[in-house]
Amino acid sequence: EDKVVQSPLSLVVHEGDTVTLNCSYEVTNFRSLLWYKQEKKAPTFLFMLTSSGIEKKSGRLSSILDKKELFSILNITATQTGDSAIYLCASTIQGAQKLVFGQGTRLTINP
Amino acid sequence: GAGVSQSPSNKVTEKGKDVELRCDPISGHTALYWYRQSLGQGLEFLIYFQGNSAPDKSGLPSDRFSAERTGGSVSTLTIQRTQQEDSAVYLCASSLNFGTQYFGPGTRLTVL
Numbered sequence: 584e585d586k587v588v589q590s591p592l593s594l595v596v597h598e599g600d601t602v603t604l605n606c607s608y609e610v611t612n613f614r615s616l617l618w619y620k621q622e623k624k625a626p627t628f629l630f631m632l633t634s635s636g637i638e639k640k641s642g643r644l645s646s647i648l649d650k651k652e653l654f655s656i657l658n659i660t661a662t663q664t665g666d667s668a669i670y671l672c673a674s675t676i677q678g679a680q681k682l683v684f685g686q687g688t689r690l691t692i693n694p
Numbered sequence: 695g696a697g698v699s700q701s702p703s704n705k706v707t708e709k710g711k712d713v714e715l716r717c718d719p720i721s722g723h724t725a726l727y728w729y730r731q732s733l734g735q736g737l738e739f740l741i742y743f744q745g746n747s748a749p750d751k752s753g754l755p756s757d758r759f760s761a762e763r764t765g766g767s768v769s770t771l772t773i774q775r776t777q778q779e780d781s782a783v784y785l786c787a788s789s790l791n792f793g794t795q796y797f798g799p800g801t802r803l804t805v806l
Contacts, residue, residue, distance in 0.1 A: 587736075589736075617794070619797075623799070624783060624785070624799045624800035624802070625698075625785070625797045625798055625799045625800060626737070626785070626797045627797070628794050628795075628796065631794060671736060671737065673736075673737070679750070680725060680727070680742050680744060680750065680789075680792060681727065681739035681742055681750065681752075681753065682727075682729075682737070682739065682795060683739070684729075684736035684737040684738070684739075685736050686734075686735060686736045687735075687736050
């Protein structure tokens with residue numbers, strides 16, 4: 584069964600800290616890995632990763648994929664209260680269009 | 695449209711009633727997806743439509759769940775004889791062919 588596992592499930596840090604969120608996957612015919620940020624209801628797209636070792640960066644957020652060890656990390660530096668959200672990791676599979684999601688990491692940034 | 699829209703935003707119903715949830719995808723997007731998110735959980739795939747192809751219904755949890763997509767645009771997810779375990783946020787997403795999926799704001803369904 585295809586599976587995506589995120590850790591930690593919950594994380595509370597202070598504003599300004601750096602955080603690393605983890606995502607491991609076990610899927611047949613892996614195609615890509617995606618990160619989404621969910622603040623209220625609608626997840627918003629952050630990154631799509633298809634190749635190992637190539638960092639994707641957007642402002643204070645960055646992400647990288649390791650296809651040998653089957654995991655990805657999402658880093659957020661100099662965190663702000665607006666970064667508080669649930670961060671979702673999902674895998675796509677060759678030949679199927681559905682996303683397989685992890686449980687999400689609930690990140691809380693305290694001022 | 696500018697983004698994926700869903701209606702209603704909230705729905706409270708009694709156990710045993712039928713409900714219909716609506717999704718308007720981004721204009722021009724050929725693919726449409728339904729997911730379900732139970733409290734504290736990740737998203738669970740329900741069904742996927744792509745153009746005129748037969749939908750992928752592999753995620754529908756029971757035969758009480760069905761969905762249709764009329765004219766290749768708007769989709770309706772129907773849950774018959776609702777149960778309390780159907781309570782969740784139902785999210786719709788659309789994409790251009792096999793591209794990135796963009797999500798709507800969801801419908802929060804509460805079955806009493």
